[in-house]
Amino acid sequence: MTFAILNGDIVNRAEAKVDIEDRGYVFGDGVYEVIRVYNGKMFTVKEHLERFERSSANIGIHLPYDVEQITGMLEELVEKNNLQLGIVYMQVTRGAAPRVHAFPDQNVTPALTAFTREMPRPLAGLANGVKTILTEDIRWLRCDIKSLNLLGNILAKQKAAEQSCYEAIQHRGQDVTEGSSSNIFIVKNGIITTHQSDNLILKGITKDVILQLCSANNIPVEERTFTLDELAAADEVFLSSTTSEVMPIVELDGKKVGNGAPGPVTRKLQELFVAEVENQCGTL
Structure with missing residues (x-):
């Protein structure tokens, strides 16, 4: 029972x-x-x-x-x-x-x-990275509320699933917002950028843990709106969520991100995140 x-x-x-x-x-x-x-x-x-x-x-x-x-x-x-x-x-x-x-x-x-x-940890994705697509963000203007109204998110996730992708990265015009069920981060020249926590995205709990880890370990972060061009030019891209942890993105709309493998900044954050989980919950 x-x-x-x-x-x-x-x-x-x-x-x-x-x-x-x-x-x-x-x-x-x-x-x-x-x-x-x-x-x-x-x-x-x-x-x-x-x-x-x-x-x-x-x-x-x-x-x-x-x-x-x-x-x-x-x-x-x-x-x-x-x-x-x-x-x-x-x-x-x-x-x-x-x-x-x-x-x-x-x-x-x-x-x-x-x-x-x-629910097991997504170990294969964490090790090898995942594929994603881009899609227009059609959701309402209070994405900071974790509402039961998820139809926009579901349609985006289904579009990704139909293309054998892990996630859909959403954008409003040229501005990247977040994934259908995740926050999105880019890395360029060692600097992490992620959308500021406002009404257009969900203030992710895992995102906040990552920001705290970056602050404690002198990893530079900018919280601001970034564009599709910046996303395409990024050295590394990763997403975060409660169930995905720190997930490397290695492909975007059929094109490699960086060299097509998880990058060093993402790997470092994965290590720091696991250490934080183990500090709170015991050895994984």
């Missing part, structure tokens, strides 16, 4: 059901988080839950539990499911109410759910 969280209770996952008029189902009216688990421990759980709380507040959902309470629930869920390597997925919706576009009455209780899933 596996377990899930349903509105504060840990229940048999098969019994974790929500109302057919839950606003997450009919409108995508909610937010979510994905937290990595290594050695049975959640990595950067505090940062994920702070972002979860912030995303909820940005769309006017008041979480029915505080961060400490949710942390305790998730820790118990990981333990009961004996999850060693994988993810915790959690979301909150505005709750179940008759289908009307405007918010329901305040007496409607938000619905909090969570489950776990085993």
Whole structure:
């Protein structure tokens, strides 16, 4: 038997059901988080839950539990499911109410759910790098909110999958934003550049870990908008996400990035990231 969280209770996952008029189902009216688990421990759980709380507040959902309470629930869920390597997925919706576009009455209780899933580290990609494509960013203008509304992301990811690529790198005109489920970094002459954390991208937790590692190890970083031309001319390109860690990109729209192999700056960051994970969660 596996377990899930349903509105504060840990229940048999098969019994974790929500109302057919839950606003997450009919409108995508909610937010979510994905937290990595290594050695049975959640990595950067505090940062994920702070972002979860912030995303909820940005769309006017008041979480029915505080961060400490949710942390305790998730820790118990990981333990009961004996999850060693994988993810915790959690979301909150505005709750179940008759289908009307405007918010329901305040007496409607938000619905909090969570489950776990085993998921190995993507070791082949981490070692050899991955292929990507470019696609126009068609999403809304509040990408900083980790919303359940992911149709734009899904269409981009599917376009990549149809071309046997790992990720789609999105751009608005000439400006690169982020991947369909990742943040994007370029390296030129030893300097890392990544899009500033604003409304056009998600403020990635793994991205923030990378920026902290760069600061601690004197690796120069610029947070600014960069262009498709800069992307094409980069010595190295990599992406980051909760499940992809620090992932080298070796091909873009069928063309090699640099010499077509993961570069030295990316390799260094991979080493630093693994060391940080091991510091928090134990040996990988």
